[in-house]
Amino acid sequence: MGANRELKRLVENFWSGKVDENALLSGSKKLREEHWLLQKKAGLDQIPSNDFSLYDQVVDHSYAFGVIPARYKNLNPGLETYFAMCRGLQKADIDVPACEMKKWFDTNYHYIVPEFEPNQQFALNPTKILDEYNEAVAIGIQTRPVILGPISYLLLGKPARGAPQGFEPIQLLSKILPLYEELLSQLAGVGATWIQIDEPFLVTDLPSDLKKDYSSAYNALTKVSPQIKILIATYFERIGSNIDFIVDTPISALHIDLVRAPDQLESILKRIPSTVSLSLGLINGRNIWKVNMEAALAEAQKAISCLGAQRVFIAPSCSLLHTPHSLQAEKNIDSEILDWLAFATEKIKEIVNISKVLNDGAQYVQTDLDANRKSIQDRKTSPRIHNSVVQEKMKTLTPDMFKRKDPFRERQLKQRQKLGLPAFPTTTVGSFPQTKEVRAVRAKLKKGEINQAQYDDFIKKEIEKCIRFQEEIGMDVLVHGEFERNDMVEFFGENLQGYVFSGNGWVQSYGSRCIKPPIIFGDVFRPKPMTVEVIKYAQSLTKKPLKGMLTGPVTMLQWSFVRDDQPRKDTTFQLALAIREEVRDLEAAGISVIQIDEPAIREGLPLRKEDWNEYLNWAVDAFLLSSTGVDSSTQIHTHMCYSDFNDIIESIQRMDADVITIENSRSDLKLLHAFEKHEYTNEIGPGLYDIHSPRVPSKEELETRLQEILKYISKDLTWVNPDCGLKTRGWPEVEAALKNLTDVAKGFRTIETK
Incomplete structure (x- = not known):
């Protein structure tokens, strides 16, 4: 987003018509260059590219591989189609809703869900990826392009509406893989050497039959060019037994998250092939506390003792997308607490300092090491951390504080x-x-x-x-x-x-x-x-x-x-x-x-x-x-x-x-299947319209959706409401949408009384 959310303002000004496409693209290019130069100046050895997005990296990937749902085919190619997939589009005789949006694993970042047809026709459009690599080269920076891996990309998606039962997007792997090979070939053609391929699903529970898919995919991708070295990146959890999926593939490096899953280092060191380097995610990419340098260095030394210094990379645990830009703008945080913090810019320095100690010795960054040790100790012993009254309340919790006085049916009557x-x-x-x-x-x-x-x-x-x-x-x-x-x-x-x-x-x-x-x-x-x-x-x-x-x-x-x-x-x-x-x-x-x-x-x-x-x-x-x-x-x-309510429906109950x-x-009513299947007994209001899009739903659209909802939920338990808060919307669209919503509810009441 930039140090002062420059990208936010640029994109929103484009949406509102205050700037044109050229201004949007040139402003975006300037921001990318600033961030690349910031990382180079800090001393990073490998700097990523293609980690910039006007909306979301997953929808960027869908656009790059031609995964554009049919409802957008008649729109103008380029940004109109791209943003319609993200936000929907409503103008003149065009009215198309946005694609579904979901949380990115266990973060508060959202991604646009790809939709796949059984006969999906992929079409490679690598312009963004190649252009951003070339932009960095033009200012003297050789980057490591980042792309979403084919397995995770397909697993992140869903079957398009109307797809036959039993179809799963992973079945398209053999069709999309040649486009990945072509993309890597084109990157090699412009001079790329390292390619980061994110496969975050490697930290989830995967069926064993996916091992063959991983093997075939990465055996193919590693053969594209002898010039290309592939780093598979995982984050947010431990790889566990999924290490079996990749140990026999000739990749060049593997990234692991040692913040969320520190205990996995030992098992990975035992299994990693002698030809594969290991990227250690030692710096927390999802929180803002300073790293304990002594502890991080000890972990790095374990890896170096086993693999040798040349095969060990130092890195954040995940993308720094999840942390703020820099502490430099913070003028009002209490000085004691400020000393405990590190935002993205400071985390880059932590990475570089750990690398310097490992390569050159502690004497070159001794001042920083001493300051870090003091910060860690000061935070640990600060009297501001604990409150005796709160601690006492925590000791007095009783079982009756965790349940309502009456069961739901009795409460429902009283309410x-x-x-x-x-x-x-x-x-x-x-x-x-x-x-x-x-x-x-x-x-x-x-x-x-x-x-x-x-x-x-x-x-x-x-x-x-x-x-x-x-x-x-x-x-x-x-x-x-x-x-x-x-x-x-x-x-x-x-x-x-x-x-x-x-x-x-x-x-x-x-x-x-x-x-x-x-x-x-x-x-x-x-x-x-x-x-x-x-x-x-x-x-x-x-x-x-x-x-x-x-x-x-x-x-x-x-x-x-x-x-x-x-x-x-x-x-x-x-x-x-x-x-x-x-x-x-x-x-x-x-x-x-x-x-x-x-x-x-x-x-x-x-x-x-x-x-x-x-x-x-x-x-x-x-x-x-x-x-x-x-x-x-x-x-x-x-x-x-x-x-995904199916996963937690009993807990919701x-x-x-x-x-x-x-x-x-945005979910095609699939979430309601969980409530029907598990016979959810309390009252429920499934959102009738998407508040993350500026489009106003018609009464007919809302009526149809409510009719569909009533197939899964009893009418005496059903509430009528939007799907989220209205904070980000404008008053005209809110007034129109809510008027339609209340009119539809009144109409259904009339039907019920007849």
């Missing part, structure tokens, strides 16, 4: 009597558009240009406008719009102790959407109510029920940079206790509907199934701890998105939320 909602009740998932005006007023408050009272007055007016609109269109359960909140995690972190906040610590979530994760450095607790006064005010404006909106403990954990000096479970339970207190205060203030969002609960699922039960047990317990301290007549909602809203609009 229906209290709320008096119609059939097919309508609501939204929480946020309403964060307009330029809202952001501008918030910025003025931070700069001291207005006082808190002026800001509060503005927010109240925005809330009232939002309430009146919802009443006007006939929404049943209202929300206050969350105009006072900068981000669903950052807002709560700012109201809790144990957090610190960066000023410019942005990371990409999807497309141009960036988030600034807060940093949990110590024990977490709630010093005072966080939302009660605002929600009470909003409820005073209407006689309809209004939802108190909170973020759940697992999502607070997943979407923060989390302390790494205690188990994640302990941090999550501390968060859950803080949210539990807020829930009880909201109920005491007269709020009868409370939503505790957990969109990240599936995201946090370990990549290896043998690790699932432990995680799901404490993750669900954390949600229960946060949500069960209320009366049975108080309705608890939660929200989840971009999840154990969460025992009264109402769950889920992302569904």
